[in-house]
Amino acid sequence: MALLGTVTVSHYLAVGAVLFVTGALCMATKRNALGVLMGIELVLNGANLNFVAFGSELLRKDNLGLDGSLMALFVIVLAAGEAAVALAIALNFYNNHMSIDIDQADDLKG
Amino acid sequence: MTLAVDAIAWHQFFFVMFALLTCGFAVGVLFSGNIVRMAFYLVLSLASSAGLFFLAGAEFVGAMQLMIYVGGTLVLLIFGVMLTAQDRFISLKTPAGEWVLSLIIGGTLLALLLAAAFRYEGWQQAELGDTTPTSSQADTTARLGLSLVGVRPDKLDDSPRKAGMSGYLFPFIIVSVHLLVVLVGAAYMARAKKRTTTTAR
Numbered sequence: 065m066a067l068l069g070t071v072t073v074s075h076y077l078a079v080g081a082v083l084f085v086t087g088a089l090c091m092a093t094k095r096n097a098l099g100v101l102m103g104i105e106l107v108l109n110g111a112n113l114n115f116v117a118f119g120s121e122l123l124r125k126d127n128l129g130l131d132g133s134l135m136a137l138f139v140i141v142l143a144a145g146e147a148a149v150a151l152a153i154a155l156n157f158y159n160n161h162m163s164i165d166i167d168q169a170d171d172l173k174g
Numbered sequence: 175m176t177l178a179v180d181a182i183a184w185h186q187f188f189f190v191m192f193a194l195l196t197c198g199f200a201v202g203v204l205f206s207g208n209i210v211r212m213a214f215y216l217v218l219s220l221a222s223s224a225g226l227f228f229l230a231g232a233e234f235v236g237a238m239q240l241m242i243y244v245g246g247t248l249v250l251l252i253f254g255v256m257l258t259a260q261d262r263f264i265s266l267k268t269p270a271g272e273w274v275l276s277l278i279i280g281g282t283l284l285a286l287l288l289a290a291a292f293r294y295e296g297w298q299q300a301e302l303g304d305t306t307p308t309s310s311q312a313d314t315t316a317r318l319g320l321s322l323v324g325v326r327p328d329k330l331d332d333s334p335r336k337a338g339m340s341g342y343l344f345p346f347i348i349v350s351v352h353l354l355v356v357l358v359g360a361a362y363m364a365r366a367k368k369r370t371t372t373t374a375r
Contacts, residue, residue, distance in 0.1 A: 071189045071229075073297040079193045079226065081287035083219075086200040089280040093273060095266040096209050098254050102216050105247065106200055109223055112239075120230040124299065129328055130321050133314065134342055136227075136235045140242050141349055145356035147247045151254045152364035164258045165266055 073124050076117030083110030097154045097166045101147065108143045112136045189229055195222035207265040213252050220244055234315045322346045 083106050090103025117123060119132015158164050199219035206212050220243050227236035292298070317327050324341030 069186075071186055072299070074292050074294075075189065075193070076226070076230065077291035077297065078288055079196060079223075081284060081291055082197045083200050083223070084287065085280050085284040086197075086204045088283070089276050090204050092276045092280075093204075093268045095268055096263060098209060098251060098258065099212060101251060101254075102203055102212055105216060105220070105243075105251075106203065109220055109243075112235075113223060113226060116227050116230050116232045116235055120232060122231040124297070126296075130317055130326070133232045133235050133318060134321055136232065137238060137318070138345065138349060140235075140238055141353065144242050144247050145353055147250055148360040149356055149363075151250055152360040154254060155257060155364050158258050164263045 071123070073117050073120075076113055076120075076123070080110040080113040080117070083107070083113065095165050095167055097157065097164050097169070098151075100166065101150050101154070104150070105143065105147065108139055108146075112139050115139065185229065188225070192222050192225035192229065195219070196226060207267065209255055209264055209266075210259065213248070213255050216251070217244055217248050220248065232314065234318050 087103045087106030087108075087110060090106060091100050092103075094100050094103060115128075115132045115136040117132075119128040119130070119136070121127055121129070154164065157169060161168060196219050199215045199222065202215040203212050203219060206215060221240065224236045224239040224244070227233070227239055320327050321342050323346070324343035326340045329340050
């Protein structure tokens with residue numbers, strides 16, 4: 065582990081960047097609406113990792129303190145609500161069109 | 175005499191392990207074509223990122239990640255996958271042109287973000303002194319709970335003008351009402367539509 069040295073905020077930011085990019089690519093490339101939802105979850109999780117890293121007292125001296133953890137908690141709660149509503153929309157679309165392919169979701173009125 | 179166990183830097187070891195698991199399963203979500211496998215990889219990726227939260231000293235956030243995300247949100251997603259899992263929707267193919275374009279854009283974005291993450295020296299400082307958590311730092315859960323009801327135990331010596339204004343009581347209430355509205359709306363939108371026609375008949 066000599067090549068890594070001490071774990072710093074930058075390493076957490078790197079993991080968060082990977083999560084963010086994979087999530088964004090999921091949102092861009094998946095044709096299944098639930099795959100797009102999974103991409104959103106990945107993006108939110110990457111942002112959460114950054115919040116926790118900046119708020120951690122074990123990684124850096126002038127950290128965010130409690131604010132980082134609290135922001136991460138709010139993000140988790142809002143992500144839960146977002147997933148519930150988006151899943152309801154996806155199921156409604158599936159009931160109306162008998163399809164979950166978002167390429168076919170191009171009309172407002174079913 | 176030092177044991178062989180002491181020679182391993184356990185913090186770095188666990189960080190590399192959890193980081194590789196998190197990133198690897200996230201890439202698996204991206205490149206898997208099967209929607210059921212994607213859901214499974216997403217569970218594993220989010221669970222191992224909870225391990226990263228524990229390593230950063232945010233044990234309450236890590237526990238919430240495991241309980242709300244992995245235990246709640248992803249079960250909801252897997253329900254959605256199972257409800258819509260007809261044969262032709264299990265693996266929808268993306269055209270190769272879109273893959274190439276999005277991989278180029280994503281690679282550029284990733285290089286930019288990684289360069290930015292390692293650029294600022296303040297994010298790489300390692301001098302911390304004593305990293306053993308004191309007893310006031312160890313009970314993060316109590317301090318988080320106090321902050322959510324409006325008391326900031328780490329900012330008690332603020333100027334009197336700002337006293338009581340740094341808690342999170344108001345966002346907490348807004349989030350609570352928001353969750354209630356979201357649950358009502360989700361139940362309203364996802365309800366079975368066929369019910370009215372059958373009762374009318």
